[in-house]
Amino acid sequence: MERIRNKIARWHNSILSQGGKLVLLKHVLCSLSMYTFATWNLPKMVTRQMERDFSSFFWGHYEGHGKRVWASWPTIARQYKEGVLGIRRLHEVVGAFSIKLWWKLRL
Known part of the structure; x- marks a missing residue:
């Protein structure tokens, strides 16, 4: 969460359009959290805060x-x-990775 907050803090000072913010949000911030979601089962409180x-x-x-x-x-x-x-939605991504991990462990 700290890495994500640091990136957001740096981008808050720059002048970005809504389209630029959307691209940064979808392609940078969400992809930073994908590795964490694939390896850890995070509590809902963490995903809500994110x-x-x-x-x-x-x-x-x-x-x-x-x-x-x-x-x-x-x-x-x-x-x-x-x-x-x-x-x-982050809680949907966490659920998908949990199902993927369950499937791999089942086989």
Whole structure:
């Protein structure tokens, strides 16, 4: 979580569009956590906190206060075919890796 928070802190100071933030969120922040999810079974509290950090990065801050949130995180974190941004929910990723590990151990 510390690595993710450090990256977010560095990017908060730069001026990024919502599209740029979305690309960084989907391809950098989510992929940093994939290795951890594949090797550890994290508690839900940790994944919720990570999603809160992702949400605050995506929506941004202005003078120390959060900007207006136009849609809730569960709403925008759906697949493209449902008509939203396509960000993966972390608890679903953790569940998928748990099933994959169970399947490998079963064989």
